[in-house]
Amino acid sequence: MAYNDFRELLAREDIEAVHVATPDHWHTLVVTEACRRGKDVFCQKPETLTLREGPIMVEYARRYGRVVSGGSQRVLEDYRGAVNQAWGGKYGKALAINVITNNLSHACNLPPEPVPDGFDWEMWLGPAPWAPFNAKRCDGNFSTVENSWRSYWDYSGGEITDWGAHHFGGATFAVDVRELQPQEVVYHPAQGTQKAHLEFVYPNGVRITHCKPGKQNIEVDSDEKNPIPAKPVPSYKGTGGIIGDFLHCVRSREKPFRDIELAINTMSLCHLGTITYRLQRSLKWDAAKQTFPGDAEANRFTDRARRQPWQL
């Protein structure tokens, strides 16, 4: 059975869990409503469109005692080399890791086209700013490079949030800062042919760089002095990969491997990075208060108004 409006599906009492695979600009509204309706949720990445959405998702998951999993299978499955070395005691406490993603999302000004019969364009837009229908705004193309919904900032953060959810997720896992958010983002301006790059600084001194010149994706830097003691690597529960982990936790009521709070901590890097690139200057971040302290300009970027009647 298909529904045009997710609220009709979520009102069903015979459904215990849902998989949210909407475009990014819808994720938080659907996830929070699902929690409010008592459903467990598996949400595709990137889980959020703005910084403000993250803690709200976590609040709803905790308020209603729901199992809510983020959606990146790559965090555990793609970066085992770096993860096993870091958790195995190879590296010292002076630890840095680099992440590479490309484009931020950008504006879209496509010409109007007739809305196809039977397609609810207003519902597709939902909380995003109104724009005339154009098939390129909403076709099935997930590319962040070509013109597609995921390359437009009304609907997505672009590659830094799309692949960033994977790569930053893997990086934070490898250097074990999954439970933290950075306290500072240092902006290194472009120099000559060298593009601008970023450095996220964590309260424990760990650094995650973004597009640092000369560094590969998930390349670790460490002095290998004062080695971090080896510890067991967390993994999925149950069988069947990340979906199996979620289903296992739905039954056991444990937190899944990609618990929403960990996913949101990863998303904070994606959004903080985007804001830093847009403002082209370094930023301080107060993770507890979810604000840029004393920085009125940056604080404007923590959220964006949703189109009526959609509301968090």
Add this chain to the structure above:
Amino acid sequence: MLDQAFEALKTYDYGMDRHVLDPIDEAVVTTRDDPAARKDLESKLVAILQGSAPRDARDFVCRVLRTVGTAASVPALEALLADAELSHMARYALERIPEAKAGQALERQLPKVTGLLKIGVISSLGTRGEGVSLLRPLLQDPDEAIARAAAKALGSIASADASKALASAKARPALDAVFADASMACAEKLLAAGHAKDAKAVYQRLLKGNPGPVIRAAAERGLKA
């Protein structure tokens, strides 16, 4: 280049090359530490907003004012709150302008707008954490969508006053779960601020109302927190 971009903006419409506006995006960054240039940029944007430029041009201006707008932009933005096409984009800017005048504009327009636009203004007040005394009576609005929006906004504000407003609202069976959700958001903030007794009172009140299983489980969990 900037002058040419503003000239292009006067007739900017869907389907045109977005890059003609790039100099304005660049000016947002380059004027940051130059108050006179920033003021000039803002006044040029406001002039476009108040003119007869197409919807797409004014949409763009609101996006830029989200970043550079000050109290000086508020009157032009406020005038759009009752405009069905541009109300959302006016809020897109007003919601993020930190000056009190932006919130005051939303509060002034709240009684004047209706339907979906009213829901939008309610939502923006909630996000800004303002307007509790105006939102409180809306919990009894005959339009359930307005009452729902007011409850959500109060839950977003989550202050002690917002909590009291929700506690004093007459029961509305169709909205019980939404009101309870907003009350629990307030209770969580009260608890985090060290007001455990007040928070527990919220959960106890909800449990007394014989709620459905989802709210009951959540309130019982809150009571144990």
